[in-house]
Amino acid sequence: MTEAWRPGDDDERSRRGARASVKVRVPAKINLRLAVGPLRPDGYHEINTVYHAIALYDELTARRADTLILTMDGEGTGELALDDSNLVLRAARALAAHARVPAHARLHLRKQIPLAGGLAGGSADAAAALVACDELWGIGLSRDELAGLAAGLGSDVPFLLHGGTALGTGRGEAVSPVLARPTTWHWVVAVADGGLSTPQVYAELDRLRAVGAAPAPVGPADDLLAALRQRDPHVLAGALGNDLQPAAVSLRPALTRVLETGVAAGALAGLVSGSGPTCVFLAADGADAQTVADALTDAGVCRTVHLVHGAVAGARLV
Ligand code: C5P
Numbered sequence: 001m002t003e004a005w006r007p008g009d010d011d012e013r014s015r016r017g018a019r020a021s022v023k024v025r026v027p028a029k030i031n032l033r034l035a036v037g038p039l040r041p042d043g044y045h046e047i048n049t050v051y052h053a054i055a056l057y058d059e060l061t062a063r064r065a066d067t068l069i070l071t072m073d074g075e076g077t078g079e080l081a082l083d084d085s086n087l088v089l090r091a092a093r094a095l096a097a098h099a100r101v102p103a104h105a106r107l108h109l110r111k112q113i114p115l116a117g118g119l120a121g122g123s124a125d126a127a128a129a130l131v132a133c134d135e136l137w138g139i140g141l142s143r144d145e146l147a148g149l150a151a152g153l154g155s156d157v158p159f160l161l162h163g164g165t166a167l168g169t170g171r172g173e174a175v176s177p178v179l180a181r182p183t184t185w186h187w188v189v190a191v192a193d194g195g196l197s198t199p200q201v202y203a204e205l206d207r208l209r210a211v212g213a214a215p216a217p218v219g220p221a222d223d224l225l226a227a228l229r230q231r232d233p234h235v236l237a238g239a240l241g242n243d244l245q246p247a248a249v250s251l252r253p254a255l256t257r258v259l260e261t262g263v264a265a266g267a268l269a270g271l272v273s274g275s276g277p278t279c280v281f282l283a284a285d286g287a288d289a290q291t292v293a294d295a296l297t298d299a300g301v302c303r304t305v306h307l308v309h310g311a312v313a314g315a316r317l318v
Contacts, residue, residue, distance in 0.1 A: 018138030021063045026128040026160055026315040027053040028119035030187070030273045030280050032228075032236075033221040036205060036243040044155070044171040045202055050178065050221050050228075051156075053163040054187055054280075054310040058111050058121065059318075060088065060128035062136045065106040068092060074111035075121075087122045087153060091129035094149050099139045107132070114304075116195020118248070118274035120156040127160035127315040135317060147175070163314025165228065167221065180228040184309050185236070185282065186289040188267065190258050190302040192277035196248060201275035204247035218243050237268035237282050248276030255279060258301045265295030 029051050037046035058074075070082045070089055080086065084093075088107055096103035107129065113121030130146050133139075141149075143161065150157035155172035165178045208214035218241035227239040249255045255272060258279045262270040266288050267281035279302070283289035286307070293305045 019136055021061065022132050022135045023059060023061045023318050024128040024132040024315055025057050025059050025318045026124040027163060027312050028056040028113045028121060028124060029053055029156060029159060030119065031242060032240055033218060033224045034242040034244055034274065035218050035220055036202070039206055046170070047168065047172050048220050049168040049172060050165065050224055051159045051168050051175070052165045052310045053312050053314060054189070055308040055312045056112055056119070056189060056306050058109060058113050058124055058128060060125065060132050061108045062132040063106040064136065065104050068103045068105055070107045070109065072109040072111060075113060076111055076115040080115055087126040088129040091126040091153055092133045094152060095130055095133050095139070098149055099137065099141070101137050101139065105133055105136055114191045114195065114278065116197065117191060117278040118196065118272065118276040119278055120160060120274065123154045123156035124160045124315070126150065126153045126157045130161065131315040131317065161314050163312060165311045178225060178228060181231065183231045185233065186286055187308050187310060188262065188281040188283060188289050188292045188296065189306040189308055190262065190279045190281070190296050191304040191306070192252070193303045196251060196275055196277045198275040201244055201247045201251065204251055205244055208247060208250060214246055233268055233282055233284050240269050240271050240282065242271050244275050245272040248272045252277050258296070261296055261299045261301050262292050265292045267292045
């Protein structure tokens with residue numbers, strides 16, 4: 001993995017002081033394994049997941065200003081609210097309140113990660129905002145302090161700071177790195193038309209379980225962690241799994257055809273990413289990934305196809 005947070009980075013950041021303009025790049029995430037436990041009293045489900053950051057990026061530019069403003073281009077423009085409900089602005093305000101500085105910045109988001117796609121695009125943007133504003137305002141918080149703020153913004157935000165491949169527990173916010181030698185995995189990402197609401201997908205899983213219609217849970221990730229260590233995509237393919245997949249497919253039956261198309265074209269495995277509706281396919285190598293991508297495009301079963309690799313670093317200054 002190339003994503004390690006290096007000791008000394010924090011010191012270097014604080015020495016540099018406030019900057020006039022900064023740019024941060026942040027990846028999307030997929031879940032190689034997502035085991036969902038019961039609903040907790042706080043409305044979240046206990047999960048055990050293996051997060052994996054893929055090379056599909058959003059970019060956030062932050063400039064000095066005397067107010068807080070967000071603009072955007074790319075995926076979701078015209079659909080994504082740019083008001084105070086936006087996770088980028090919530091992240092900037094949370095950091096400013098924590099550091100007791102004015103929340104003043106001109107932020108521009110360039111999006112490639114689809115909205116409500118199960119790729120944690122909103123969480124990625126929140127992670128990018130924390131890193132960008134921390135640098136712009138010369139605050140120099142440690143990764144642990146940033147991760148604390150991140151957890152308050154959303155379950156996936158701490159992982160998007162971290163990147164790489166990591167185990168997520170609790171509601172997903174407790175992140176610890178997976179120790180495996182650096183390996184490049186080849187993925188095809190099939191983006192659907194329209195999104196799925198994460199709370200609705202979790203609720204659908206609860207409903208399917210209540211009526212006895214959910215398949216057996218995927219269970220903890222031990223075999224998946226062993227598969228990562230073997231560095232063989234055929235082995236990894238057999239260990240992928242997502243408890244939310246039957247719920248996403250129940251709400252969006254057309255996903256079955258997407259999954260079948262990718263596997264028929266030679267993918268080693270296909271699965272719904274997080275709460276969907278994006279589907280991801282593991283390929284043996286870059287050439288096979290291209291074949292799978294072409295087949296998905298030709299079949300007209302998705303809106304956009306991306307060829308990406310993982311694992312990549314989390315939110316970083318560029
Ligand atoms: O944490 P985040 O805001 O991303 O979660 C969005 C919603 O997804 C939650 O309000 C909850 O309905 C659902 N969720 C869950 N269990 C988790 C994570 C999210 O039920 N571990």
